[in-house]
Amino acid sequence: MTAFALEGVGLVRRYGGFTALDDVSLRLEPGEIRGLIGPNGAGKSTLMDTLCGRGGSTGGRVVLKGRDISGLSAEARRRAGLARSFQKTNIFPALTVKEQVALAARAAETDNTDEVLDALGLSHLARHRAADIAYGDQRRLDLALALVGRPSVLLLDEPAAGLSIKESIVLARLLKDLAGSWNVTVLLVEHDMEVIFTVSDRITVLNLGKVLAEGTREEIRANPEVVRAYLGSSVS
Numbered sequence: 280m281t282a283f284a285l286e287g288v289g290l291v292r293r294y295g296g297f298t299a300l301d302d303v304s305l306r307l308e309p310g311e312i313r314g315l316i317g318p319n320g321a322g323k324s325t326l327m328d329t330l331c332g333r334g335g336s337t338g339g340r341v342v343l344k345g346r347d348i349s350g351l352s353a354e355a356r357r358r359a360g361l362a363r364s365f366q367k368t369n370i371f372p373a374l375t376v377k378e379q380v381a382l383a384a385r386a387a388e389t390d391n392t393d394e395v396l397d398a399l400g401l402s403h404l405a406r407h408r409a410a411d412i413a414y415g416d417q418r419r420l421d422l423a424l425a426l427v428g429r430p431s432v433l434l435l436d437e438p439a440a441g442l443s444i445k446e447s448i449v450l451a452r453l454l455k456d457l458a459g460s461w462n463v464t465v466l467l468v469e470h471d472m473e474v475i476f477t478v479s480d481r482i483t484v485l486n487l488g489k490v491l492a493e494g495t496r497e498e499i500r501a502n503p504e505v506v507r508a509y510l511g512s513s514v515s
């Protein structure tokens with residue numbers, strides 16, 4: 280039996296008396312792109328935090344390629360091959376594009392800076408300061424930082440935030456190509472349904488800290504509970 284790329288089993292996260300994640304489980308097949316959707320405050324970012332070891336957990340297990348990593352720090356999980364990007368950009372404006380990627384490579388104890396710059400189409404901007412490049416390039420730089428060291432699993436929290444629909448689709452296609460050629464498994468949070476339906480193999484819907492549904496895009500689109508809680512009239 281082959282191991283799942285990433286498993287979260289019975290994850291619980293509480294903030295004081297508030298339960299932000301309530302017994303959430305998910306299993307990602309190697310190489311799949313999983314869309315993670317749900318209303319604001321559903322717990323999507325909290326789930327990513329919990330999977331990657333930020334802010335602690337109040338229950339459950341995280342298993343990476345068959346290995347229980349629940350006891351590892353975020354840094355150790357990163358070195359084990361679990362990377363993430365953040366909802367807000369994570370870049371240092373004063374550093375050059377290449378310096379930032381090199382810094383991330385050092386932290387991940389690898390050196391594939393040039394490969395990553397090339398894969399994200401950023402080589403020609405290597406010597407530019409991050410503050411001076413276009414916003415769309417900054418978003419690709421964010422992705423580059425997460426891809427350093429060729430992680431086996433990538434958690435992406437709204438990587439296309441602030442981009443136009445057209446730019447978002449271009450970024451999503453790039454992501455899909457990379458996931459295929461580098462064999463990366465991706466968990467993708469994204470509010471735009473066109474982007475989610477374009478790239479996701481399967482979709483998980485969170486609502487009020489629980490998994491409301493999981494399935495193919497057709498199943499998710501046709502699920503009345505999902506439509507009621509989230510999709511509303513945004514898909515036809």
Ligand SMILES: Nc1ncnc2c1ncn2[C@@H]1O[C@H](COP(=O)(O)OP(=O)(O)OP(=O)(O)O)[C@@H](O)[C@H]1O
Pocket residue numbers: 294297299317318319320321322323324325326366
């Ligand atoms: N540090 C915290 N302390 C207290 N409550 C928090 C904290 N972080 C998140 N929450 C709460 O947990 C719930 C889930 O938040 P989370 O940020 O995971 O939602 P989300 O699905 O990522 O939403 P969005 O789509 O707006 O990014 C929300 O009700 C939020 O207010």
Ligand SMILES: [Mg+2]
Pocket residue numbers: 323324325366436
């Ligand atoms: Mg969020």
